[in-house]
Every structure is written in C-alpha cells, then in structure tokens.
Amino acid sequence: MCGIIGFTGNIPAKDVIIGGLETLEYRGYDSAGVALLCDGEITVRKRTGKVEELKKLCADMDNPATCGIGHTRWATHGGVTDVNAHPHRCGQVVLIHNGIIENYRQLITEYGLADDIISETDTEVVAALIDKFYEGDPVKAIKKAVKVLSGAFGLCIMFQDIPDTIYCIRNVSPLVAATSDRGSVIASDLTALIAYSKDYFVVPEYHLLTLTKDGIDVRDMKGNEVKPQMLSVNWDIASAQKGGYPFFMLKEIYEQPDAIRNTVAPRVMDGMPDFTDDGIDDSVFENIDKVTVIGCGTAMHAGMVGKHLIEAKLRIPVQVEIASEFRYKNPIIDEKTLTIVLSQSGETIDTLEAMKLAKANGSKVISIVNVKGSSIARESDYVLYTHAGPEIAVASTKAYTVQVAAMYLIAARMGVVKKLVSDSETKKFMTKLINTPNIIEETLEGANDIKRVANHIKLSPDAFYIGRGLDYTMSLEASLKLKEISYIHAEAYAAGELKHGTIALITENVPVIAIATQEDVYEKVISNIREVKARGAYVILISMDEKVDDVKICDKHIRIPKLDPEFTAFATAVILQLIAYYTSEAKGLDVDKPRNLAKSVTVE
C-alpha cells in the first residue's frame, strides 16, 4: 500500500517521478505528491486525488532538479486531504513513507514534536524526529530516529542541504532499488524500476541506502558496506502497460492462458509434476498428515479450490485459514502439518505474520508467490513462484488462476510422493492441467455474451451467487470480485443453504448467478434454482450443458466447455471475472482502481 519512488541521476527527476507514480498508482490513489531537490531548495507539490491531479498541479513546473521523491497514498492515519498527502517536510527534511508508525503518538509526547507537525499522519512525525536529530550528519540522524520507531516503514528521505542524494531505509514495507546509466532509482514495486533496469535488488531490512547519481551505497546499521543480492526481472515493460486494452483487468484476464502455461510447464518432467528446480524436496510431503492453507481475499479463495482437490483426491484434511484471523489464534498445527501460503504480492502483512506463526509452531511452509524476492517468498521454507507477470489491476484475476494451478501442482506431487495416486493417474491429471490454458482460451471466446448479462446486473443493487461444493467456493470469489469493482452488494451462498434465511432477499428481477458444473450435485443445484426462480429471480446459469431452453430454470445460460469436475474451476473463474469486469465497465467505473482499495495490503 502506498507507492513510493525516488530518483537521482542525470536527467530531470520530475518526469521520472511522475511517470513512476503512474505505474505505482494501483498501490493507493487517495492523494499524490512530489518533492524535487535543486540548488539547496526542496519544492513540494501534493494534492488529493489520483496521479492525474498531481500531473495537472505540476504542469507549470519547469524544475531542472535531477533528484526527487514521489508518493501515491492509501490513507491510514489521517483523512484524505492535501495536508496529509506525502511528501512531508519538517525543517531540513522532506520524506515519503509506506507503512504505519505504531508509536507515533508516544513519539510526539516523548520528543516534544507537537508544535512541529501540521498533519494528522504518523509519517510527519518521522520527518520531525529526523529533523530534530539532524546536526549535519544525515546517517546519524536517520539511525537515531529509526531506533525509536516501531511499526512498518519504507522511507525515502531528502535533506535540503545535501545535494542530489536520497537516503532510504525500511522495515517490513517493501523497497526495491536499481542503478542505470541514467541514475539510481528506488521504489516500492518493480513496475516503477523496469523502465531503468532489469537488474535490481530487494532492500534488506534495517540497512541504510545512500542513492546518488553514481550508484547506491548499502550499509548495515553498524556502518559495514553490504553487497545486496542482485535479481533480474523476467518480464518487460510491455507487461506493465495496457497494450491496447481499456483496463489492466481485462488485459490480465486475457493473459491467463500464458500465465498458466508459464507456471505449469517448467514443473512437468516426463509428464509428472516436478519441483526439482524449485528446490522443494519430496521429504516436505512425506510425513505430513494435514495441510493448512493461509491467505487473504482472492488468494485465500484460490487456496479453497486447492482444498477441494486435495481432500477429494488424496483424502488429506485441509484447513483454509484467513490470515488476519489465523495470526491471532493458538493454531492447531505442528511439524506434521504442511502450511501452504498464497500471496500474489508476497507482501500482505497479515499473510506474512500468519506464516511466521505457522513456522514457529514447527510447520514447514511452501509459499505460492508471484513477486520474486518478496517478503513472503524470502521468509518461507520453500517458494513456488507463479509466473503471471505483473498484476496491476487491483482486482486479482490471473494471479488467482495461477495460484489454483500451483495448488494443483502441489496436490499432484503430494499424491505421488505419498503414493496415494498411481503414476499413470497422475500423468492423466497433468495432461489435463497442461490443457487448461486451451480451455480458458475457448471460454474467452464467449466474452461478448457476458456483456449482455452484465447489462442486467448493473441495474441491481444486489446480486447473489449460488453453487455447491467447488462451485460454492467459486461463488465466494465471484461475489468478492463483483463487490470490489462494481460496488454492487453481492453474496455467495451454498445453494442448499439459501432457504435457511437468505432466500427472503430474493425478489423480482434480483440477479442470481447459479453455478452448476459439478455432476454429483447438478440436480440439487437445479432444484435450488427453481426455488429462486419461483420467487422472481433473474437467473444466470453457468453450466456445461450444451443448451438450456427451460425458462423455469434460467433467464440466461452461459456454457463452459465440457470438463472433468475438478478442472471446471479455471473456466468458471474466467466467466465470473468477466461478469464482474463488464458490470463495472457498464457502470462507467474505474475498473482498475476501485474506491477505498489498493494492491498489496501492507497494513493490518
């Protein structure tokens, strides 16, 4: 949450910073600001609204500065106002921050900072503190301040009297950095670095970085020079651009076939699942007797799909846990529990903390993560990277289906190692998994039909998703997606549970999206559909039927390709994503940046 960028080099900084903020905007869009350092003067401009607003505010700025910092905010402490926007200035110091300083009130009292601050933010307190400690030695002042901060922070700091230099330090909140022939750049996310270099490093926690146009100096808190481990990006700038699509979300929906191919193909050897290149040893699976899956939101829903498969195929119990709940539990897990942690960003703080708790209880952790070198990836015992490329839209789509594919890979390998599934059965399963991108491509061909469905849904304040078994799990994800980008109140219900209360909400024309892809409960779902149809619902049925003409069952039928029940999730997910997408688009909303949300939730 919050996008931050700093640049110092040999080209004008303003365009670098504002361009970077545009690519980072999905991390927060309550306000944006920039600070430029030139000839002993720091100019700050900031304003509420999206980066577009900042751009207008800076249009008349002809500042030759080659050093600057910028921020796009997701508000935590203090309302969405100009004064609360970053950068914050206090005396000689101007800084930007991502994270939360938990003891900021205490610091105000302890260091007598009340008169120095004008905003309601925790961040400004850090600026005031560093300025208080500053007596000409920036490193000394920053170290002294950081020692008394508690909480999460990624900080980029400039001093008015130190030309062309940015200081950075972090705890928990992500920061990545790179150097190029144009200068040194630091940001909260790779998408802002890729225009400058494909080689980067993750800033180590509690290390102080000094960025100048000639390079980046990294030192630990004792002042020892540290050589950070370099990583390379395996996608290019085009992946972080819309490429002709009206929104990133639509682009990312269409990228799913390739994302799954890139995730699955490298893990198949002679038709069998293989984690040799990931360094995941078979011993991880050998002695486990249960699985705990941890994630938030969509990532957690992907884990639920995995649970269905593992329990049905392997008969191993799987508990899916909401990370923010799990982290404050006394969990029933031990060294015989395998913990699987799912996170696109690899930075979700609740997931990270929940994972640490699982490890502390003796469980081995495999993380399924999309962002290389992210905190969750680094701190887990093993990591299975998904190769979805950058996901920019706030609403997760391709990251979800690749997470499901990764869960399927784990289930397949676990079945082999524990000798629960024969090699020939596993090979058949893998052939189907390898084929899922083709299924998704086929499903995407029906996208136009879905636009018509969305035109009905957009008129309603409420919508309901129903299904049984795996389809109920899909309903949960579908209702989250519709809520977050179309602002329509949506509920997911186990189809058989509806009549125990919620059916009271079904009235004339209320959209009910019924998912009936599971053979064993198909007839049961159809009966539940008849119950809502009898009460006037407008039913959209998603099933494998060639044709459904019966108006007593549905008003609209969306067909998914004929598939084995355990593989329907991929096709169904795409349909449900498109329903949410087209509904939001039909309402004229900013699909990629839904209100109140941000990508990468680094606060509790």
Ligand code: F6R
């Ligand atoms: C919804 C969505 C969120 C994320 C959740 C976890 O579309 O994207 O629910 O899935 O915030 O994020 P990661 O996967 O980065 O841990």
